Amino acid sequence: MSEPSESVEPARRERDRDEVFVEFTRSVCPVCKVVVDAQVNIRDDRVYLRKRCREHGEFEALVYGDAQAYMNSARFNKPGTIPLTFQTEVAEGCPSDCGLCPEHKQHACLGIIEVNTACNLDCPVCFADSGHQPDGYSITLEQCARMLDTFVEAEGEPEVVMFSGGEPTIHKHILDFVDLAQQRPVKAVNLNTNGIRLATDRRFVQALGERNRPGKRVNIYLQFDGFEEATHHALRGKDLRERKRRALDNCAEAGLTVTLVAAVERGLNEHEIGDIIRFGVRHPAVRSVSLQPVTHSGRHVEFDPLNRMTNSDVIGRIAEQCPEWLRGDDFVPVPCCFPTCRSITYLLVDHKEDSTDVVPIPRLVDVDDYLDYVSNRVLPDQELRRALERLWSASAFPGTETTAESLETTAAEAECRACGIDLPEAARGLADKAFMIVVQDFQDPYTLNVRQLMKCCVEEITPDGRMIPFCAYNSVGYRERVRAEQSGVPVAGVVPNAAELREVVVDSPYGSKNAAPDAETSREGDGS
Numbered sequence: 421m422s423e424p425s426e427s428v429e430p431a432r433r434e435r436d437r438d439e440v441f442v443e444f445t446r447s448v449c450p451v452c453k454v455v456v457d458a459q460v461n462i463r464d465d466r467v468y469l470r471k472r473c474r475e476h477g478e479f480e481a482l483v484y485g486d487a488q489a490y491m492n493s494a495r496f497n498k499p500g501t502i503p504l505t506f507q508t509e510v511a512e513g514c515p516s517d518c519g520l521c522p523e524h525k526q527h528a529c530l531g532i533i534e535v536n537t538a539c540n541l542d543c544p545v546c547f548a549d550s551g552h553q554p555d556g557y558s559i560t561l562e563q564c565a566r567m568l569d570t571f572v573e574a575e576g577e578p579e580v581v582m583f584s585g586g587e588p589t590i591h592k593h594i595l596d597f598v599d600l601a602q603q604r605p606v607k608a609v610n611l612n613t614n615g616i617r618l619a620t621d622r623r624f625v626q627a628l629g630e631r632n633r634p635g636k637r638v639n640i641y642l643q644f645d646g647f648e649e650a651t652h653h654a655l656r657g658k659d660l661r662e663r664k665r666r667a668l669d670n671c672a673e674a675g676l677t678v679t680l681v682a683a684v685e686r687g688l689n690e691h692e693i694g695d696i697i698r699f700g701v702r703h704p705a706v707r708s709v710s711l712q713p714v715t716h717s718g719r720h721v722e723f724d725p726l727n728r729m730t731n732s733d734v735i736g737r738i739a740e741q742c743p744e745w746l747r748g749d750d751f752v753p754v755p756c757c758f759p760t761c762r763s764i765t766y767l768l769v770d771h772k773e774d775s776t777d778v779v780p781i782p783r784l785v786d787v788d789d790y791l792d793y794v795s796n797r798v799l800p801d802q803e804l805r806r807a808l809e810r811l812w813s814a815s816a817f818p819g820t821e822t823t824a825e826s827l828e829t830t831a832a833e834a835e836c837r838a839c840g841i842d843l844p845e846a847a848r849g850l851a852d853k854a855f856m857i858v859v860q861d862f863q864d865p866y867t868l869n870v871r872q873l874m875k876c877c878v879e880e881i882t883p884d885g886r887m888i889p890f891c892a893y894n895s896v897g898y899r900e901r902v903r904a905e906q907s908g909v910p911v912a913g914v915v916p917n918a919a920e921l922r923e924v925v926v927d928s929p930y931g932s933k934n935a936a937p938d939a940e941t942s943r944e945g946d947g948s
Contacts, residue, residue: 430635439463442491443871448515448867449473460869462487466650468726469867481725481866483760486732490760495794498755498809500526503574507886514870515896516777518575518888520879524940528887529756529814529877530610531571531578535559535585535597537903540616543656545683547864547894549718550586555909558586559883564597567881568604569708569753574887577605578816580823584612584643589624598631598638608637608820610679614660615642615667622670629674638819640671641710646692647699654688654721672705679817680707685721686729693734694741699775701769704710707818711738716862717894731763731861738857750780751859752787754812758872760860764812766827767855781854785830787812803829814877818856827854 421901440462447458447469458471460483467484484490508521517523536558539550559567571578581601588594588611601609616627618640632638644664647653652659671678680700684690693711700706713729714720739748745767753759768784770777781787790805791812807829808814817825863872866892876889880898883906888898904910 436750436914441470442467445469446514446870447471447868448865448896449476450477450479451529453865453895455619455896457511469869469876479866482728482730483867483869484732485736487732489732493753494760495792496549496753496755496759496788497875498791498793500756503527503887504576505573507570507574514874515868515889515892518886518892518896518898520887523874524889525875526756526877528571528575528578528879530580530582530879531575531581531887532562532584532612532878532880532890533559533567533597534584534586534880535564535588535591535594536854537907538590539585539587539614540590541656541658543719544686545655545714545720547715547718547720548584548586548899549864555903556586557903557906558591561593561596561600563883564593565600566885568600568606568881570885570887571881572604572606577607579606579813579820580610580817581606582610582612587616589613589617595624595627595631598628602631602636607635607787607822608639608817609816610639610641612681613643614639614643614656615664616645616660616818616830618642618667618668618670618880619663622673625667625670625674625676627657629671631682632674632676635821638676639707639817639859640667640676640678641681642667642671642678642706643683644696645682645684646689646693647695651689651692655683659761668703668705671702675704677707677818678703678705679710681710681712683714684711684726684729684734685714685723686733688721690729690737690814691735691741693737697738697742697745699859701767701778706806707854708858710858710860712859713861715862715864715894716866725925728866729861731760734859734861735763738859745778746780746857750782751837751857752782754814755791755793755809756813756815757877758875759871761876762814762858762860762943764859766811766858769853769855778855781830784856785907818854818857863895868895875893 442460442462445458445460446455449456450472452475454473456471456473458469461470463485466482467490468480469483469489470480472478479555503520506520506522508519510521510523511517514523514783535811537556542551553791571581583597598609628638645651647661649659652661680696681697697709700709711734713734717724724819735748735751738746750765751763754762754764766781768779787808790808805925807826810822810826873889873891878890879887880890880893881887882902
C-alpha cells in the first residue's frame, strides 16, 4: 500500500478590506444632481462618503477628518422637534420633497431669506453663484412679508431670521425688510454681508443700529476670511482688508454686534484661523466667530474632495494656533442639527490692561454630559440642560435675550461647580462678555448625506412659501429652480428628474393643510 499523502492546508482566500463600512445612505451626483445610493466608510481614521452615478461614474469625498470624533458625536443627537406646519407632501422621498415635508426630522432654528442674487463682488468662492447673471432677481416687499409669515407659521416665535443674498445691503428695501421682521414675533435679525456698504455708508450703519433694541436685535454676519492680501484675492478677487476694518469700526460706533464669518479652504487660509479668533476677541464690536470649511457648490476654487477641510480639521487648527486659550475638547457638537454638522464653544473673556484672560465654558460645566442624549437622559438639573440646549443651537448668537438668559443660568451653575477655580471677572455680567466660536461644515454636492440632511435646522425660505434645508438648496437643484422661476430665465444644468419641485400644498399664501399633530404643544421643552 502507498503511504497516505500529507494533508495540504488550503490557501487563504479571504482578504480584509482597507476600510470599515459605517452606513448606507443616499446622496446626489455632483455633476447631474440625480439622487444616488451612497455609503459612509472609515479609512485611515478619516470618514469618507462614496457614491456612483450611472452616467458620471464614482465619486468619493472626505466628510470628517477624525473618525473617532465622528462616531462619538452620535450621543449628541437630540430628538427632533416638528415644526408647527409643513409646506409640502412626501412624494419621492428625501431629498426630492423639500420642504419642509412631514418626514423632515427637525424644525427650523434659523430661517434664511435671500433678498437678491446681485452682488457688488464677484468672489471666486460663492456657493450662491451671486453676481451679474442674466437670471438674477430681487424679492419684493410683498414676497418678503410672505416669506416671514411662512417662517412664523412654522415656528410660532422664531429666534432668528437671516437676510442674505447676493449682497443684501444693496437691495433698496433692505431696511424695510428688517422692519417687516421686527413687526413679527421674530426675536433677532442677522444681516449676512461682505461689509462694503457698512464701510462706506455710515448713515446706513446708523440706521441699522437704531433698529437694534431690547427684544429686537440686529447682528451683522460679516464675511471675514483673514488678514493676508493673498487670502482676499484667492477667495474674494480683491483686497478688502481696509474696508473690513472700517466696517467693523462703524458697527462698533453704532452699537451693532458682529459675527466674523470665515470661509476656510485647505492650503489658502487655514493658517489664519487663530489670528481671526484673537482679532475677534479683542475687537469691541465682535461677539462671535463662525469658521466654515468652503462649500464646494456654485463657484469655488479648484480642490481635492479627498483632502478638503472638515470640522475636525478646523478644530485641530484652533487648538494648534490658540493653545493658550483653547483645546479640541472645548468644542461640543450641536445637538439640534446632525451633530457632525456644527460644533460650538463659548469663552468667558476678561480684558485687562496688558492681557486678556479666557476660560472656555466647557471647562467649568460638564456640557457634554448634559447634552448626551444616549446615555444620560435623566439629569438632576433640567434648567441647566435647557440653558445649554439653547446655547448649543443653530439659533444662538451673543446679544439676544435668549442667549443672555442661558449664559446667566450657565454661569450660576459654573460658579457652584467650580470650587477651587479662580473664575475671571467676566463671569459676572456674562452676557456682555461671552464670546462664541462656531465651526460649521455645510454639505455640498460632493458630501451630501441624506441621513444628515433630514435633521437640518437651517432652512432657506423661498418666495413661494417653502422652507428648504440649506444644504439641499445648494446641492440638489432647488437654488437653480427658484432662480429660474423668479427670473423667467432657464438655468443651464438643471436636470428635471433630479429633484422635482413638489406641489406646494397650501390653502392660501399664509396657511397650510399639513399642520403638524399637536402643533400647539410641539415647542414645549425644546431648547434649540
